Structure formats: structure tokens, C-alpha cells
Amino acid sequence: QLAESGGGVVQSGGSLTLSCAGSGSAFRPIGTGWLRQAPMKEREFVAGISWSGGTYYADSVKGRFTISRDNAKNALFLHMNNLEPEDTALYYCATDLQSWNGVERLRMGQADYWGQGTQVTVSS
Numbered sequence: 001q002l003a004e005s006g007g008g009v010v011q012s013g014g015s016l017t018l019s020c021a022g023s024g025s026a027f028r029p030i031g032t033g034w035l036r037q038a039p040m041k042e043r044e045f046v047a048g049i050s051w052s053g054g055t056y057y058a059d060s061v062k063g064r065f066t067i068s069r070d071n072a073k074n075a076l077f078l079h080m081n082n083l084e085p086e087d088t089a090l091y092y093c094a095t096d097l098q099s100w101n102g103v104e105r106l107r108m109g110q111a112d113y114w115g116q117g118t119q120v121t122v123s124s
Contacts, residue, residue, distance in 0.1 A: 001029050004093045007118030014083050014122070020076040020093030020115055029095040029113045031076030032102035034067065036089035036120075046091070047078060048103030056103050060086070083122045090117040 006018040020031040033048030033056075047067040048056040055067055066079040076093055094111035096102045105111060 002031055002093045002095065002113050002115035004091065004115040004118040007091060007120045009121045009123065010083055012083065012085055012122055012124050015079070015081045016083065016120060017080065018078040018091055018093075018118060018120070020078075022074040022095075022113075029097075030069065030071065030074045031093040031113075031115075032096050033094055033106040033111075034076075034078045034091055035094055035106060035109065035111075036087075036091045037117075038089040041089075043092070043109050045107045045109070048096075048106050049076070050101035050103050052101070054101065056107075080120070083120075085122045085124045088120060088122050090119050092117045 001024045004020050022029045034046040035043050036046050037043040049067045049069050064082045068077045093115040095113040096105040097112045099105045
């Protein structure tokens, strides 16, 4: 019920924007954050946006990534600038329905809805 798009291959220093759309007949979830998983590494929190619009970022992406959401379109975005090879990973959109702000459980790698992931590869 969550589908990511926008991944690809980019050179170091480049930019990409990821999108996440919620779908479903009875309930369409809206994403509340992004996580990523690089090969041989654990899934990690990247960015989240609370129900009130507050934003949260991992230290490794602060100042380079921006999360945003269009509630009317049920869409979540991750704008990534100044990409580094260390950002190479499979990026997942996720929804946390249980924590007070929709983000806290994402920080622990937990979510109620997950997308399939979109691959981002940054070449040096």
C-alpha cells in the first residue's frame, strides 16, 4: 500500500528526489518517514515528518536531505542533495501509526506499513 519511486544512479554531489504514494481501497496510508538499508548493514532511519509537520533527520543526512509531504495527494517526498557514495542503499518509505508523532517507532526500525523500496546508487 506504499510505493516508492525516483531512485536511480547518480554521481557524487548530485541530487535525487524520492516519492512515496499510498494506495488502497479501504484505507490509504500516508508515509511518515524514510529508512534505508545498505548491503551488509542494518536498516537505519533517515528522515521523518510528524503529523503536525515537524521534521526529524539522521545526523548523517542533516543539511543535505529534506523530507516533505503533500497530504492532499497522500504523497511523501525525500529531496536528496549533495549525495555521497555512503548514501547508496535501498530506500524505504514507511508509516508509523502508533507513536504519538508518527516518527518515533521509525527511529527504531519499526513501522505499520512499508514500501518495497527504491534503489539509490551514488558513484564516486
